[in-house]
Amino acid sequence: MHQPETQPRPSIWYRYRVHPFRRPPGLDGMAEQVPVVVVGGGPIGMLTALGLARQGCRCVLLEAELQVSQGSRAIVLTRRSQEILQTTGVVAPFLAKGLPWSSGRSFYRGREVYRMEMPHDPDDRFLPGLNIQQQYIEQYLAEAIAAEPLVDLRWGSRLAGIEQDADGATLRVDTPEGVYGLRADWVVAADGGRSSLRKLLGLRMEGRAYAGSFVIADIRAALGLPTERLCYFDPDWNPGNNVLVHREPEGIWRLDFRLPDGETAEAALEPAKLAERIEAILAMVGKPGPWELDWAAVYSASTLTLPDYVVGRVCFAGDAAHLLPIFGVRGANTGIQDADALAWRLALVARGLAPAALLRSYSAERVGAAREVCEEAGKSTRFMTPPTEGFRVLRDAVLSFTLSEGFCRELLHWRTSRPHVYAHSPLNAPDDPGFAGGVPPGAPLRNVRLAEDDHLYDHLGRGFRLIAFAGPEGPDAALEAVLRAAAEAPVPVACLLVAPRALPGRAEAVVADAAGRVAALYDAPPGSACLARPDTHVCARWRRPTPALLRAALDTACGKG
Structure with a gap:
């Protein structure tokens, strides 16, 4: 008989709730x-x-x-x-509690050698x-x-x-x-x-599992550092290895460091040794002082x-x-x-x-995405935990060059996770050759800032999304026919009408695009439309859509094509 823990987990900052078992x-x-x-x-x-x-x-x-x-x-x-x-309808508490950030710094032997600024467009909400x-x-x-x-x-x-x-x-x-x-x-x-x-x-x-183990330790300390990713290569107290430092809510700091080769998890988590290393990290970042340990674990990379x-x-x-x-x-x-x-x-x-x-x-789609991630992440992993002496020599040479040469500093970029583009998905309809830019099939819908605290993603409904672009007088007869076909589709389709001005009385949600920015970013003149799957990846777009094209694209996106 299964007996899960009924006492709240220990934590110095988080109050665990033990949920009741309900008899099914x-x-x-x-x-x-x-x-x-x-x-x-x-x-x-x-x-x-x-x-x-x-x-x-x-x-x-x-x-x-x-x-x-x-x-x-x-x-x-x-x-x-x-x-x-956001599209799942649950983002509000995450934004209220979380700490947003967009940059990171890398150090080698105590010297800052690289500053990373992650891409951020004014149209991005997050x-x-x-x-x-x-x-x-x-x-x-x-x-x-x-x-x-x-x-x-x-x-x-x-x-x-x-x-x-x-x-x-x-x-x-x-x-x-x-x-x-x-x-x-x-x-x-x-x-x-x-x-x-x-x-x-x-x-x-x-795939493969990489040699080398890392410790994660969460501590509470008053460090007063900004929210950014800090990476330290070859620190004095941990030669040949690396340390990551991240700020978390509630005054908690994530310390993540590679262990010397051959050290066991049990030895790494021995309280006195772990405390010595935490104090060395705090001294390294210039913030020695009192701290409390909340949680620690050992992991490896695969x-x-x-x-x-x-x-x-x-x-x-x-x-x-x-x-x-x-x-x-x-x-x-x-x-x-x-x-x-x-x-x-x-x-x-x-x-x-x-x-x-x-x-x-x-x-x-997702096996392909995972293999792509494995390829990219493998590069980062081989840099953070070299699998052979040859890789270690190459990594150390790159790090040494960063002290004097700018050309190799971009090699320290950590290749952050990004949206996957399903350009070759079997769910995509053939692309309309009339588009010279915009958002192609397979890519996620592009967010667009409409006004203060108002973005395109805020207006997306549930199910498939048909974004139709109209002129100042509203949709023409051809576009109206497509909108009617969407309303009658056998699967849910939420329609969003983008026009230069508000269009009162429309059944669809309407976005007023007075400056034409949405239309420009989607390369979508009046009369055009794009169809996105429920996960917001575009699966079809047309300069002159028709009900038949819409129905065929929906069939293809539903695996009936």
Whole structure:
């Protein structure tokens, strides 16, 4: 019988809540069948569940523990992740609590050698990074789920077994009050790097695990430093290795440093040795003084992925699907893009609005994205933890050159996580050759600042998004026909009309684009339109759309093409 911890986890700053176990109908002999079961109540599982609900699909979310995760873990949300949280309708508390930032500095042997400014456009609502601890990420998502009737979050429920057949899967769920069976049409494996579903199905990842271990330590201290990424190479107290320093909310600081080769996790976490190293880091940043330890852990870097994210009736996402280095904040942020890409497809399939073949495109897109991340992150990882003596000699040579030569400093750029562009997705319609710029199929919709605290993303509805561009008198007859076809489509399509002025009385949402900036950035004169998937990636655009073109693009994007 599963017995999760019932005492709040220890923390000097976060007040853990132990959620009650609610007895499910299955323990009383009642048969249950649900469209989707999501296994794993971390950020990826919760966001997938909310994404399913946003598309009208009911699900059960199983979480083995009774409280949110221990330790800050994933602490940086990228701009793309913030956009996904916004389109899911949950971003407000993250912005209220998190610390936005856009720059970082790198040091070599005590000298600053590189300053990184991450790209930020005046049209962007969010800065490139937002620091917030994973406890808060999970708390805010759990609070959103509590207000969502289509998600049944079951705390203290551990997956114990699964049997698949042609029509679904039967799960055995272990709880503090016994084991019960739960039938699902589809299952999402979002149960982390030690995925029980991955093990139960006998799946193996491809790629490589890197030598070298790192310590993460969260401390509370009054350092008075700005919110930016600090990276120190070859410090006196840790020669040949590196240290990362990040500011977190609540006066907490993330210290992340590489261990000397051969040192075990047990030795690294020995209290006296850990304290000595923390004090050395504080002295290194010029802020010696009192501090308190909240949490510490040891991790290593890997670039691993499953070759297929859909296995029978099970769809994999997040660390259950891939294990990626934290360098460039790729782990959780890649998983958030997984959740965004999976939820809308699975909702359509589970609701009978699209064939199961649509899920193959999820696997193709996200496996491709993970392999791309593995390639890029591998470069960063080999720099941070050289796998061979040859790589170490090359890395050290680059670092030494940074003291006197500017040309090699860009090699210290940490290749941060970015939105993936699905240029070759099978869900894309052929692009209209009339476009010379704008947002091509596969790319996410571009945000545009409309006014103070008002951006294009603020006006996007649920489901597919049709953005239609009209003149000052409103849509012409051809565009009106396309808008009617969108309203009659078999899948939800939210229409947004962009025009030089407000158009009172329209059924669609209207954005007044008096200066023509939205039209210019989308290369969209009056009469044109673009269609975006529910995850905001463009799948079609036309200079002169027609109802037939729209219907064909929707069929293609739903896996019917």
